[in-house]
Amino acid sequence: MKSRNRLLCLILSTLLLLFGSSFLFHSSADGLQAQQGTNDEQALKGFAAIQPIDVHVHVFKTDPAFQAMLDRLHLKLMNILVMDDTLSYRKQLAPQIKDTLALVRSSQGHIAWCTTFDPYKFNDASFDSDSIRQLNRDFSDGAVAVKIWKNIGMEIKNRDGKFIMADDPKFEPIYKDIAKQGKTLMAHQAEPDVAWGPPDPSDPSWSYYQENPQWFLYNKPGFPSKQEILQARDHVLAENPNLRMVGVHLGSMERDLDNIGRRLDRYPNFAVDMAARMEYLMIAPPEKVRAFLIKYQDRVLYGTDLDFLPDAQVEETLKEWQSTYARDWKFLATNETLEYEGKKIHGLNLPKPVLQKIFRDNAVHWIPGL
Numbered sequence: 001m002k003s004r005n006r007l008l009c010l011i012l013s014t015l016l017l018l019f020g021s022s023f024l025f026h027s028s029a030d031g032l033q034a035q036q037g038t039n040d041e042q043a044l045k046g047f048a049a050i051q052p053i054d055v056h057v058h059v060f061k062t063d064p065a066f067q068a069m070l071d072r073l074h075l076k077l078m079n080i081l082v083m084d085d086t087l088s089y090r091k092q093l094a095p096q097i098k099d100t101l102a103l104v105r106s107s108q109g110h111i112a113w114c115t116t117f118d119p120y121k122f123n124d125a126s127f128d129s130d131s132i133r134q135l136n137r138d139f140s141d142g143a144v145a146v147k148i149w150k151n152i153g154m155e156i157k158n159r160d161g162k163f164i165m166a167d168d169p170k171f172e173p174i175y176k177d178i179a180k181q182g183k184t185l186m187a188h189q190a191e192p193d194v195a196w197g198p199p200d201p202s203d204p205s206w207s208y209y210q211e212n213p214q215w216f217l218y219n220k221p222g223f224p225s226k227q228e229i230l231q232a233r234d235h236v237l238a239e240n241p242n243l244r245m246v247g248v249h250l251g252s253m254e255r256d257l258d259n260i261g262r263r264l265d266r267y268p269n270f271a272v273d274m275a276a277r278m279e280y281l282m283i284a285p286p287e288k289v290r291a292f293l294i295k296y297q298d299r300v301l302y303g304t305d306l307d308f309l310p311d312a313q314v315e316e317t318l319k320e321w322q323s324t325y326a327r328d329w330k331f332l333a334t335n336e337t338l339e340y341e342g343k344k345i346h347g348l349n350l351p352k353p354v355l356q357k358i359f360r361d362n363a364v365h366w367i368p369g370l
């Protein structure tokens with residue numbers, strides 16, 4: 001009789017504990033937040049905890065508030081130089097290098113840099129030797145990588161009036177030097193499919209071509225096809241097995257993960273960054289994207305293409321950077337539903353070790369010196 005009472009008492013108190021705790025859980029702040037989803041502040045905490053590296057930014061100045069954000073997010077950036085004859089502050093290489101060196105030195109270890117060479121000098125007799133001399137000087141000044149841009153393949157012509165391609169023999173000694181110095185080539189070759197048309201206002205890159213119509217090639221005869229440009233890029237990979245290449249912007253294969261996978265399988269010296277192409281991953285079937293990122297977890301680097309331009313407002317810049325990092329973290333690291341352009345996007349909830357590689361370790365591995 002006594003033991004039966006004790007048993008009854010035990011059952012009653014267990015039930016009380018269960019109901020009581022579930023009631024408490026539902027009314028707690030945690031329970032409410034779980035219903036509303038991760039807010040930006042929480043997302044940035046998760047992001048910062050991984051000591052993230054953004055391998056693709058364009059920073060032209062700094063500010064105490066910007067530096068404080070880097071500290072707060074435990075964030076490292078790779079600042080990429082680009083030669084672009086359509087923007088005044090990108091026309092000249094020497095001032096870009098000078099400004100970047102000052103930026104890197106003031107960043108207390110938060111900013112590394114990726115140099116470039118001047119492809120508009122392609123037709124100069126001393127193009128090769130000048131470029132190599134300058135690159136080696138930049139390497140000794142700490143540059144960890146070299147960028148080539150879409151003007152190779154889509155803009156610059158040789159003496160015969162033909163578009164120069166990434167696999168032009170004139171570039172070969174430069175690639176050999178980059179490989180010999182143990183640096184990484186960041187290759188932006190071609191553009192998203194939409195650049196070759198037809199017009200598609202629903203494409204995530206559409207607004208870019210509204211603002212930069214010179215890169216929109218639909219109904220413009222004479223330009224190389226996207227396939228030709230990417231074949232030249234692949235030829236460089238095949239010819240230079242010792243050269244590490246990161247194909248930026250998902251290697252310009254943003255709508256075809258199988259195609260990226262085939263390139264990654266074929267070329268062990270190839271990886272891709274996600275810069276400015278997260279939106280394409282967000283609108284693709286989530287199961288497919290998740291499987292891709294898990295299968296190629298050692299070959300994808302986190303990058304954003306965020307910029308801090310000379311005339312930018314600091315406050316707006318910080319807002320944009322932080323909301324991008326928060327969004328990307330929620331998309332890759334949580335199973336929440338996000339909004340993008342009125343569409344519901346499902347978070348990929350990637351395993352922790354995969355997040356660690358994408359947001360940090362792959363950058364360290366593919367771009368030594370970071």
Ligand SMILES: [Zn+2]
Pocket residue numbers: 056058080275305
């Ligand atoms: Zn970029």
